[in-house]
Amino acid sequence: MNHYTKLFHDEKFPGYQPKNPVAEDDFWNRHDLPFVEIPNVISTTKDYLDVKQRHKELFAPLDTQINREKNAEHENRRWYFTPHSQGWEQCIVVGDRNRETIPLITDTDRDQPKIFFDPTPHRDVLFDVRAQIDRLGMTVKRLMILALHPDGYVQPHIDPKIQQVPRLSYFWIPLNDSSPSLKIWPHGYVNHRAGNIYLFNNNTWVHSVINQDQQMRYVLTGLIDTEKCSNDFYQLAVKSAKKQWSIGT
Numbered sequence: 726m727n728h729y730t731k732l733f734h735d736e737k738f739p740g741y742q743p744k745n746p747v748a749e750d751d752f753w754n755r756h757d758l759p760f761v762e763i764p765n766v767i768s769t770t771k772d773y774l775d776v777k778q779r780h781k782e783l784f785a786p787l788d789t790q791i792n793r794e795k796n797a798e799h800e801n802r803r804w805y806f807t808p809h810s811q812g813w814e815q816c817i818v819v820g821d822r823n824r825e826t827i828p829l830i831t832d833t834d835r836d837q838p839k840i841f842f843d844p845t846p847h848r849d850v851l852f853d854v855r856a857q858i859d860r861l862g863m864t865v866k867r868l869m870i871l872a873l874h875p876d877g878y879v880q881p882h883i884d885p886k887i888q889q890v891p892r893l894s895y896f897w898i899p900l901n902d903s904s905p906s907l908k909i910w911p912h913g914y915v916n917h918r919a920g921n922i923y924l925f926n927n928n929t930w931v932h933s934v935i936n937q938d939q940q941m942r943y944v945l946t947g948l949i950d951t952e953k954c955s956n957d958f959y960q961l962a963v964k965s966a967k968k969q970w971s972i973g974t
């Protein structure tokens with residue numbers, strides 16, 4: 726049970742001990758929300774300029790795309806769960822080769838997921854944004870930068886749910902502004918802005934990305950450790966969701 730859900734139970738339903746697992750109305754697991762926008766909490770300018778300056782050093786093309794497409798061809802029904810992309814590069818900042826590999830693996834073998842990214846973390850980037858993320862109490866267990874070239878895209882897909890991660894624990898933080906490029910089907914384009922955090926339900930809803938601008942788009946993505954993030958951050962996320970989606974009062 727989520728830590729904060731347990732606190733809620735302890736306060737509102739003291740002594741309640743379900744004998745069997747029950748479906749929880751846990752915020753991080755709300756499958757009905759495609760995304761939650763937490764507005765105006767991050768300043769990205771400094772890190773954006775740094776990342777842009779060091780692009781060639783930091784990023785490597787995703788050279789395993791061929792493997793992904795081969796897998797998808799081999800088992801046609803899996804196509805929908807396999808991101809097909811072009812003009813997409815990535816750089817891991819925080820993470821581990823052997824753990825937390827959710828967003829960028831195929832579902833070829835759910836028990837032995839394959840890892841399709843350069844596992845070398847670049848821990849010397851994003852100091853400014855990381856400090857702000859820490860101050861918000863948004864503990865991350867995975868953080869990486871995606872670079873999408875002009876005309877680059879990721880075709881509509883659902884990310885495979887390999888391990889039990891809460892649905893809203895995947896996040897998306899634009900480092901620079903661009904025209905809307907992230908689309909969640911059937912909801913439409915997300916009007917994303919640098920400075921906002923988007924909690925993104927990527928293993929429930931079909932989504933796609935296309936960069937229709939002339940400039941490179943940089944985005945931070947990764948996973949929140951929902952068990953370790955602060956209660957303040959949890960409350961901020963819940964408040965943002967309520968405001969954005971008119972949930973509750």
Ligand SMILES: [Fe+2]
Pocket residue numbers: 808882883884927932
């Ligand atoms: Fe995805």
